[in-house]
Amino acid sequence: MKNILIGILAMSLLMITSCKKKDTVSGGSWSFKSKSYTVTSAITNTADNAFVVISSGNNTYNQLFFSFTTLPSADGSYTVVAGAPDSTGTQVGVALTLTTGSTYVSTAYAPTTNTTANVTVANGIMKVTVPATDFANVADGTDHADLTATVNQTEK
Numbered sequence: 255m256k257n258i259l260i261g262i263l264a265m266s267l268l269m270i271t272s273c274k275k276k277d278t279v280s281g282g283s284w285s286f287k288s289k290s291y292t293v294t295s296a297i298t299n300t301a302d303n304a305f306v307v308i309s310s311g312n313n314t315y316n317q318l319f320f321s322f323t324t325l326p327s328a329d330g331s332y333t334v335v336a337g338a339p340d341s342t343g344t345q346v347g348v349a350l351t352l353t354t355g356s357t358y359v360s361t362a363y364a365p366t367t368n369t370t371a372n373v374t375v376a377n378g379i380m381k382v383t384v385p386a387t388d389f390a391n392v393a394d395g396t397d398h399a400d401l402t403a404t405v406n407q408t409e410k
Contacts, residue, residue: 281307282381284318284403286350286358286389291316296408298325298380305380307405315355318403320382321347326373334369334387336360346371346382350389350401358389361398380407 281293284307291309298305303325307318322332323343332339332346336359339345348371350358360369369387373380384403391397 280406281408282403282405284309284350284384284401284405286352286401287399293405293408296405298407300325305382305407307403315351315353317351318405319347319349319351320371321349326375326380329372329374331370331372334360334371334384346373348384348387348389348401356397357392358398358401359392360401361388361390378410381405 281296283290283292285291293307293309295308296305303322305320305322305325307320309316309318321338323339323341323345326332333344334348335345336349337347339347348360352358369385371382371384373382375381382403382405384401386400386402388398389401
């Protein structure tokens with residue numbers, strides 16, 4: 255019996271140490287309407303050239319979406335726009351959803367109101383920083399507030 259227990263413990267230890275550990279980092283946070291959201295997951299979607307940020311473990315709401323022409327592979331600055339970025343590769347479309355079901359997009363349409371999102375890429379991990387930028391509800395333009403974000407990709 256003692257040999258069986260030692261054998262099981264040895265196999266368990268071998269299985270645990272042979273598992274590949276994912277490289278993970280803290281996801282950062284973002285705030286909107288005086289509420290802070292802690293990032294629980296932030297991943298890239300290569301098929302859509304998107305960076306998806308999930309907060310509070312909710313896969314439907316409390317999300318930020320960053321849409322690029324091509325996912326960044328190096329540091330850069332991008333003009334924040336509502337909707338899809340143009341083909342120049344210098345813009346990022348940013349949208350957010352809240353638990354209310356409301357979707358918000360940047361109100362920065364004119365060149366004089368543009369905001370720059372800064373992207374850094376280090377060791378395969380993307381970080382996006384957005385300074386205070388006005389976002390409006392797509393269904394009600396009078397419902398708006400500033401979004402600020404410093405979010406990191408949580409897995410390679």
